[in-house]
Amino acid sequence: MPSAFVYAGPTEDKWSRKVAAVEAFGQPYCVVVKPDFVAGSISGAADRVGVTMISTELAGRGTVNRRVLAEARTGLHRLLAHVGVLPIPSGSDDSASHSGRDADGSAGADDGITYLELRADSxxxxxxxxxxxxxxxxxxxxxxxxxxxxxxxxxxxxxxxxxxxxxxxxxxxxxxxxxxxxxxxxxxxxxxxxxxxxxxxx
Missing domain, CATH: 2.40.50.100 (RNA polymerase II/Efflux pump adaptor protein, barrel-sandwich hybrid domain)
Structure with a gap:
């Protein structure tokens, strides 16, 4: 399902920055797992050096479709605007950009983002x-x-x-x-x- 994927924490400040990035990306779900600092973990490496990192799962099953591509482009533009790499699109509605709605508008701005914990026993x-x-x-x-x-x-x-x-x-x-x-x-x-x-x- 279309979602952001983040490691929790590891500090309140780093977590706040991750949440802000997730909200800017604007997918309907965010999957959260406990931090992992083992060698080979990109997210763990980012946490160690203080870089805000989120990853994503937009479609799965080795496929894409037009809706997924539209969500990816729109979400990436919002995220890059959030970190100052790209300008905020003129006429954009900031409240809508964080709604987490599907490209077909099936979920409204009031629905927000659902945060889900993926646990060891999930x-x-x-x-x-x-x-x-x-x-x-x-x-x-x-x-x-x-x-x-x-x-x-x-x-x-x-x-x-x-x-x-x-x-x-x-x-x-x-x-x-x-x-x-x-x-x-x-x-x-x-x-x-x-x-x-x-x-x-x-």
């Missing part, structure tokens, strides 16, 4: 190999116990399917696309809503 993973049948959509609210999908066992046709249920209350923020799965494949990730602008505690 994933629902396959316990066996087979064909994944999803029962939810991206962005859908789920509660503990809700059915999120089934895995059908193609090597054992007489074996009943295996159901997978939500273990957290939240939103479906990733959904497995290729139908074929193996043991340990992530089927869905459930993001837990955060208060807007809240910073995760380490």
């Amino acid at each position: 994933a629902v993973m396959a316990r066996g190999a087979g064909l994944f049948e999803p029962s939810v959509d991206l962005g859908q609210h789920v509660a503990v116990g809700d059915l999120v999908g089934r895995v059908h066992f193609i090597e054992e046709l007489d074996r009943p399917w295996q159901e997978y249920r939500a273990h957290l209350d939240g939103l479906v923020c990733t959904l497995r696309h290729p139908t074929l799965v193996q043991t340990g494949t992530t089927l869905v990730n459930i993001g837990v809503p955060l208060r807007a602008h809240s910073r995760l505690e380490n």
